[in-house]
Amino acid sequence: MDISIIIVTWNSEKYIRNCLDSILLSTGDLQYEIILVDNGSADQTVRSVEELYPQVNLIPNRKNAGYARANNQGIEESAGEYILLLNPDTEVMGNSLSLMIQFMEEYPKAGAIGPQLLNPDRTVQPSCREFPNYATLIWEFTGLSRLFPKSKTFGRWRMGYFGFNQKREVDQPMGSCLMLKRETLEEVGLFDEHFPMFFNDVDLCYRIKKAGWKIYYYPDAQVLHHQGASTRMVKRKMIWLSHMALFKFIKKHKTGIFNHLLLYLICIPLFLFIPPRMIFKK
Numbered sequence: 001m002d003i004s005i006i007i008v009t010w011n012s013e014k015y016i017r018n019c020l021d022s023i024l025l026s027t028g029d030l031q032y033e034i035i036l037v038d039n040g041s042a043d044q045t046v047r048s049v050e051e052l053y054p055q056v057n058l059i060p061n062r063k064n065a066g067y068a069r070a071n072n073q074g075i076e077e078s079a080g081e082y083i084l085l086l087n088p089d090t091e092v093m094g095n096s097l098s099l100m101i102q103f104m105e106e107y108p109k110a111g112a113i114g115p116q117l118l119n120p121d122r123t124v125q126p127s128c129r130e131f132p133n134y135a136t137l138i139w140e141f142t143g144l145s146r147l148f149p150k151s152k153t154f155g156r157w158r159m160g161y162f163g164f165n166q167k168r169e170v171d172q173p174m175g176s177c178l179m180l181k182r183e184t185l186e187e188v189g190l191f192d193e194h195f196p197m198f199f200n201d202v203d204l205c206y207r208i209k210k211a212g213w214k215i216y217y218y219p220d221a222q223v224l225h226h227q228g229a230s231t232r233m234v235k236r237k238m239i240w241l242s243h244m245a246l247f248k249f250i251k252k253h254k255t256g257i258f259n260h261l262l263l264y265l266i267c268i269p270l271f272l273f274i275p276p277r278m279i280f281k282k
Helices: 013-026 045-052 067-077 096-106 134-142 182-188 200-210 231-253 257-273
Strands: 003-009 032-039 057-061 082-086 090-092 110-118 177-181 214-225
Touching: 003 013, 003 067, 013 032, 013 045, 013 090, 013 096, 032 045, 032 067, 045 057, 057 067, 067 200, 082 096, 082 182, 096 110, 096 177, 096 214, 110 182, 110 200, 134 231, 177 182, 182 200, 200 214, 200 231
Parallel strands: 003 032, 003 082, 032 057, 110 214
Antiparallel strands: 082 177, 090 214, 110 177
């Protein structure tokens, strides 16, 4: 089988039909499977999929198991040579799936690839980041990254300096649409479930690059993305959880007593003295 497409849903009734229809129109001659893991949706997501898409392998969780665990469930069930992690609020455009597979075959050391993401109005959506470090925490919590988004210092993490219109090697494409080579996952392992919602994709990409694989951004392949459709429902909480996951990621990968001490020295004053309105500012 060429590709296994893993979709994790949570109250995704509004978007899931367009997502699945776009996949069915874009697979062409590919041998594929669609595995949908639902994280305890309270809407009609599961019912819609059951009634309209019998070809989908549906795994309904009774409660929200978290994004990392749900993706792992789907991957463990999959059989494809390539694995596509796809958000339900996306629509695959044209022959993008074939283009991504072709690229991966041409670059044997490519362990992962992300397409160009487009907003609903077809403008380009920034979709890659560099790996965060201690400075990232300071620039984020002080707001300097948002004041100077195109700076290669303050805006380094979000790559505000990059136009997202050319192929290049990157650290971490957005997990909304990320194609992985099965061989790569067999070497580095699946998602770390200690990151249930955020930064699990960052952690996975970090381990992929640490193992010597390359990760690419490939704008010839395009996917429309209704950004943050699920997390917008509980936005304030999600922003806070995202910041905590950033903290946890840096703590995990920057080893040593001195580094951990430095991390706490940076973060404790920020948490104590920066007003919540600055942390949650869009």
